[in-house]
Amino acid sequence: MVTTIGPHMSSNASLRVPRRRVAVIGATGVAGQQFITALQNHPWFEIAAVAASTRSAGRSYGEALRDSGSGAMRWYCDEAPSPAVLALPVENAAAIDPESADIFFAAVESDAAREIEPRLAAHRPVFSTASAFRGETDVPIAVPGVNLDHLALIDVQRRRRGWKGFVVPLPNCTTMGLVVTLRPLADAFGLRRVIMTSMQGLSGAGRSPGVAALDVLDNIIPFIAGEEEKVAWETGKILGQVAGDTIAHHPVVVSATCTRANVREGHTETVTVELEQSVDLAAVRDAMVAFGGELCGRGLPSAPEHLIEIHDDPYRPQPRLDREAGGGMTTSVGRLRLDAVGLRYVLVSHNTKMGAAKGAVLVAETMAADGVL
Numbered sequence: 036m037v038t039t040i041g042p043h044m045s046s047n048a049s050l051r052v053p054r055r056r057v058a059v060i061g062a063t064g065v066a067g068q069q070f071i072t073a074l075q076n077h078p079w080f081e082i083a084a085v086a087a088s089t090r091s092a093g094r095s096y097g098e099a100l101r102d103s104g105s106g107a108m109r110w111y112c113d114e115a116p117s118p119a120v121l122a123l124p125v126e127n128a129a130a131i132d133p134e135s136a137d138i139f140f141a142a143v144e145s146d147a148a149r150e151i152e153p154r155l156a157a158h159r160p161v162f163s164t165a166s167a168f169r170g171e172t173d174v175p176i177a178v179p180g181v182n183l184d185h186l187a188l189i190d191v192q193r194r195r196r197g198w199k200g201f202v203v204p205l206p207n208c209t210t211m212g213l214v215v216t217l218r219p220l221a222d223a224f225g226l227r228r229v230i231m232t233s234m235q236g237l238s239g240a241g242r243s244p245g246v247a248a249l250d251v252l253d254n255i256i257p258f259i260a261g262e263e264e265k266v267a268w269e270t271g272k273i274l275g276q277v278a279g280d281t282i283a284h285h286p287v288v289v290s291a292t293c294t295r296a297n298v299r300e301g302h303t304e305t306v307t308v309e310l311e312q313s314v315d316l317a318a319v320r321d322a323m324v325a326f327g328g329e330l331c332g333r334g335l336p337s338a339p340e341h342l343i344e345i346h347d348d349p350y351r352p353q354p355r356l357d358r359e360a361g362g363g364m365t366t367s368v369g370r371l372r373l374d375a376v377g378l379r380y381v382l383v384s385h386n387t388k389m390g391a392a393k394g395a396v397l398v399a400e401t402m403a404a405d406g407v408l
């Protein structure tokens with residue numbers, strides 16, 4: 036039986052979209068909880084099912100959120116889960132029936148995603164936060180406002196794999212803020228090289244295994260395995276162009292240093308960009324401020340008013356003050372300046388909202404509003 040939550044009306048000021056049943060896979064994790072938060076009062080989507088590992092399956096969602104040893108509630112988001120969601124039974128993600136929802140939002144580690152996502156994608160759309168399929172030539176890495184024309188690859192996926200549904204992953208959460216800010220620069224001035232150093236929030240490491248408090252308190256961890264390679268490679272793909280049945284990567288050279296900082300949430304990145312043209316700051320500012328207007332003006336439930344917000348105060352952006360900008364969907368930019376090396380700025384991006392769950396929900400909303408979901 037499918038349990039549905041929320042009213043069965045589906046409208047918003049300017050858009051009417053058929054209401055859909057959705058399932059969250061990996062619902063007990065950090066990104067999964069952000070999916071619950073983004074979806075539990077959604078005007079178009081209603082949570083019909085939740086799933087996680089066999090450790091959680093068979094219990095109610097509320098019980099599964101409790102630590103098996105201490106019994107402590109491991110709910111992580113600022114917004115509370117609704118009683119109706121807490122009462123939902125947690126299903127085994129490996130065995131969940133594709134018929135149990137119209138759309139699947141998946142937030143599991145890559146190894147599990149490799150097994151779970153194709154089984155569901157054979158029948159249903161799957162929006163994923165995992166890296167498992169990002170490297171496949173027929174899989175777009177979707178970023179709202181940046182490259183949704185890449186969703187044209189969905190037809191290629193269906194044709195090649197015989198799927199009725201599809202897998203659309205989002206990028207690594209550290210790539211997200213970077214590509215949102217690079218896209219307007221690439222379009223207006225051309226990109227040559229990018230040097231980025233991140234100070235990433237703890238939630239980016241998830242719960243299992245997560246980052247031990249004793250290691251990170253009063254500390255900065257100077258290495259995150261695999262992260263720098265992902266940022267460099269994904270940036271080229273996301274900023275690239277559809278070319279036949281695949282994506283031709285943008286030739287930009289990206290050098291990343293990724294560190295873990297003692298911040299609960301929000302990824303801060305210092306960025307230096309060598310552009311193809313010489314620019315003045317006013318033109319850079321204009322390009323960034325205007326960016327994303329079309330997406331943001333569509334009346335999509337999870338879209339912010341602006342994709343990029345620019346701060347003049349040299350002490351901004353800060354993760355604590357700016358991660359929730361635009362409901363966690365706006366990338367905050369500050370310290371915008373030119374020096375002998377290139378254009379320089381600092382950004383803050385919400386890693387579990389725009390960088391994971393709510394960003395994936397926004398991609399689904401754009402497809403629903405376009406009538407292609």
Ligand SMILES: NC(=O)c1ccc[n+]([C@@H]2O[C@H](COP(=O)([O-])OP(=O)(O)OC[C@H]3O[C@@H](n4cnc5c(N)ncnc54)[C@H](OP(=O)(O)O)[C@@H]3O)[C@@H](O)[C@H]2O)c1
Nearest residue numbers: 061063064065066087088091143164165208239241242243
């Ligand atoms: N955290 C972020 O900021 C962020 C941002 C972007 C992308 N991502 C990606 O999102 C995914 C989830 O990350 P997270 O931070 O939410 O991790 P997490 O907090 O560790 O949560 C992992 C989730 O996956 C479930 N799970 C683990 N093994 C499973 C299995 N074999 N089969 C089915 N479900 C399984 C867990 O269920 P149990 O509770 O039952 O163990 C839990 O619900 C990862 O691929 C990560 O790279 C995370």
